Amino acid sequence: MIDLAQDSHRRYNPLTREWVLVSPGRIARPWQGRIEAPALIESSAYDPKCHMCPGNVRVSGTQNPKYSATFVFDNDFPAMKPNTSDGMIEVKELLVVRGEPGICRVVCFSPKHNLRLPRMGQPTLRGVLDVLAEQHAQLGALPWVNYVLPLENSGAAMGAGNPHPHCQIWANGNLPNAPSRELTSFGTYLRSHGSCMLCDYLKLELKRRERIICENEFFVAVVPFWAVWPFEALVIGKKHKSGFANLIASERDALAEILIKLTTRYDNLFRTPFPYSMGYHCAPTDGAAHPEWHFHAHFCAPLLRSVTVRKFQAGYEMFGTPQRDITPEVAEKQLRDVQQWHYLDDAPK
Numbered sequence: 001m002i003d004l005a006q007d008s009h010r011r012y013n014p015l016t017r018e019w020v021l022v023s024p025g026r027i028a029r030p031w032q033g034r035i036e037a038p039a040l041i042e043s044s045a046y047d048p049k050c051h052m053c054p055g056n057v058r059v060s061g062t063q064n065p066k067y068s069a070t071f072v073f074d075n076d077f078p079a080m081k082p083n084t085s086d087g088m089i090e091v092k093e094l095l096v097v098r099g100e101p102g103i104c105r106v107v108c109f110s111p112k113h114n115l116r117l118p119r120m121g122q123p124t125l126r127g128v129l130d131v132l133a134e135q136h137a138q139l140g141a142l143p144w145v146n147y148v149l150p151l152e153n154s155g156a157a158m159g160a161g162n163p164h165p166h167c168q169i170w171a172n173g174n175l176p177n178a179p180s181r182e183l184t185s186f187g188t189y190l191r192s193h194g195s196c197m198l199c200d201y202l203k204l205e206l207k208r209r210e211r212i213i214c215e216n217e218f219f220v221a222v223v224p225f226w227a228v229w230p231f232e233a234l235v236i237g238k239k240h241k242s243g244f245a246n247l248i249a250s251e252r253d254a255l256a257e258i259l260i261k262l263t264t265r266y267d268n269l270f271r272t273p274f275p276y277s278m279g280y281h282c283a284p285t286d287g288a289a290h291p292e293w294h295f296h297a298h299f300c301a302p303l304l305r306s307v308t309v310r311k312f313q314a315g316y317e318m319f320g321t322p323q324r325d326i327t328p329e330v331a332e333k334q335l336r337d338v339q340q341w342h343y344l345d346d347a348p349k
């Protein structure tokens, strides 16, 4: 028998249909690699140099309004533009090109330059989620937009270009690779089992309770069995919903609460603003009903041993298979065992 806590083994990800190599003993190896600088914890609520703060002028020359809640603007340096041709070029099936029109927006969570998601408070975050839902519906309704992806890079270690808490929304016609793979997986599972893959997976996790970080009435945060990143998490709705559009008010409140609970635990793990990349996977907006799709959010959290040592996906991960050093069960236990309130709220000693 394989001992999942001791022996190296592969785990299958039914969403991507790929494998991850788990190497439980490897965490003991000496580390002489890159050491990250600990992130600065305190900053002020307004930064005159920040191009996202209220009233400031952006690089494009546009002045931000003196906004008092969530603020949305079109990215000044978008990766895709709406008026691009969607024409094709194809040479012998080897040089294949397709134009990619799209819309990229930036959503500043709040006017406060230093108000990160775990510190936001549920009503404020609920307001942000309402804006995301509204944006998702508005962009998804455009006839040529078939996928809308809200995502957040938090912390310089995960590529955030500006520390002002914000997320982005990318909308375009072709399904991006990750949701495209998931759509196939969800569809195949529904056809062969007559049920939803994530509904079934969540039932298993709730019964076994080996990887559940936290939960509330409507949502569960779990370290997925097939996690690649050290403290990867999947936020899954307990009800089968396809996206923001059909979450009722109490479910949006619960989503805000679980996101704060999860990111608070991240911060508490190494008592630092924990960097992460997260994305919301809603059903495509291509006009089809998509009964196979189950709304969820992914968190990729890269810190491994401490504030200063992170996991890189390089070498074997790039040329072989993604690999992880601590088991998902050990990661879950660490996240579950930390205190529930944020470390910045600790009473001064």
Ligand SMILES: [Zn+2]
Binding pocket: 046, 047, 050, 051, 052, 053, 054, 112, 113, 164
């Ligand atoms: Zn700012």
Ligand SMILES: [Zn+2]
Binding pocket: 196, 197, 198, 199, 200, 239, 240, 241, 293, 294
């Ligand atoms: Zn489902």
Ligand SMILES: [Zn+2]
Binding pocket: 015, 182, 281, 296, 298
């Ligand atoms: Zn997904």
